[in-house]
Amino acid sequence: MPQITLHDLATKLNISVSTVSKALKGYSDVSAKTRKAVIDLAKELNFTPNIVASNLRTQQTHTIGVIVPTIVHHFFSNVINGIIKEAEKSGYMVILLQSNDNYELEKKQLDLLIKQQVDGILISLSVETTNFEHLEKVQQIGIPLVMYDKISDAIDCSKVLIDDKKAAYEAVSYLIRKGYKNIAYFGASLQAHNFSNRFLGYKQALEEFRIPFDDSLIYICENNDEYNYGYNNAEQLIKDHGFKNVDAVFAVTDVIAVGVSKFFNTHSISIPQDIAVFGFSNWFMSTVVTPALSTVNQPNYELGKKAIEILLEEITLNEAKKEITPQKIILETSLNIREST
């Protein structure tokens, strides 16, 4: 069934389109009787005002584009949850796109969002992204842009993130203070802003406690299969060093840490008696694995909520033709100490 239009209503009632339009908007120059007739017919026929046509007038679509590297990861599910709930409250809908950590796809998706005339864009960068022209283009067109989590300093826009270096520094310092000295680092691609900062935090803690940096303790996961990477490299770690020469593993994600724990659990290496394991994110499952995982508590939901709040402010400023001053919001992290350390 084709969608009912203003024109259909006008024809059926034998009045002009502009009278129908005025009646629906409650203008006073339409008689109460005509107004009632229009509204009754509109209800009867399930008439819905054409938002595409009205968008054309107001130049607003009340949609926001959100690009995430990956959805399945528990961290991003929570971030999206925060974004969608907050957008909903303000009457905005979210177009969600997933870059799969692929630069070309991210570029294409930004073009699609521009064509779709979204009112604003939230992006967490793909790990591959080292060229930022596609983001500059968004800014040149005048669409408010906010980055969250995986950001780049190359673009002057608002950003919402955590202090990854500080969080990693605090986690590793905690391990050192607890007496762990030979701490392996299980990382992910150093190309990503957040992971390279976690690495710097690890190094800073070692330096401060005058523990020599040993690069044979550094393992970097280059793909997205973090769980198996954690499992397999725990095996490699034991082959390389023997479990008497390693005290602890600091993993840059909980998924990696859970893979590490699974290997130790199934090979009779006791956590934390033989080796301690520290994760990052406070992913839901970090509480339910045995032993429960010590981890960095990352405010996932709040991160999404804050990012969309700032974007909505900037959309309002943009519509009022007022200047936007980029903000950098750093959310607090904390340590959740559980059984694994």
Add this chain to the structure above:
Amino acid sequence: MPQITLHDLATKLNISVSTVSKALKGYSDVSAKTRKAVIDLAKELNFTPNIVASNLRTQQTHTIGVIVPTIVHHFFSNVINGIIKEAEKSGYMVILLQSNDNYELEKKQLDLLIKQQVDGILISLSVETTNFEHLEKVQQIGIPLVMYDKISDAIDCSKVLIDDKKAAYEAVSYLIRKGYKNIAYFGASLQAHNFSNRFLGYKQALEEFRIPFDDSLIYICENNDEYNYGYNNAEQLIKDHGFKNVDAVFAVTDVIAVGVSKFFNTHSISIPQDIAVFGFSNWFMSTVVTPALSTVNQPNYELGKKAIEILLEEITLNEAKKEITPQKIILETSLNIREST
């Protein structure tokens, strides 16, 4: 910076708007020289054709509305992943809304999607939904509608789901054949189509093996905090029956099963020696908890993929003004037997 329009290009080049438009579309009645001048300027100014204006002509928005009860649940993250990847391939974008299992919100969200003139809608119903007028309205307006996972037989549209009754029947039959006789049922709201069918599957297995149904072994989780529900009701189960009088727990979600396992693990009740635990969904974490969880393997990603495929077919039929014949697709499940049984 306001968005560049066809009119801006025409003014700067001192030619007509229609010449600019024809040049961009590659029409042959514009000279090569003019065409080049238009394209060069369009590139220089980051000109993007106005999709809202062109939507008005084609009546297509190339957007699809997707309503999920909740995003954080690993099951729905995977389903969304399947939907978004498949939509992307066909040039469609996904507006994602979350009903939080709330009927009023679901109703409001469908209205928003209608106003946004999406080309089609995918919905998994909120657990509260027992009135279906809002869905009938979508159909009356003529927007293709496909239900997935949490469906209702009250609406005649295409549906993609699993056979929940059969899957639960197979899981419980497996437990019985393995010698477990006193099997507790840890369920979720029977109001939801899928959970009531899992309950029927449980009962069918008992009947077939002539095991009397004992309603003191039935525990129903009425809220969304499945993990704590599983944990707390495992405690209640032991209080009610003592662990010698219960052989196994069949939980209708992996999250519940993981909560149950955590309680047993931390209270020295051995899985599966004292009590076996069976889950449902093959959630990622079911493999990493200790002991690894036996579970029903639910094809999450495929479910999302199939649902969007059918919707895209129906959108094509709809645009060609051809009739849509509703399909009901039942995807296969299987049992993943691991250490917990």
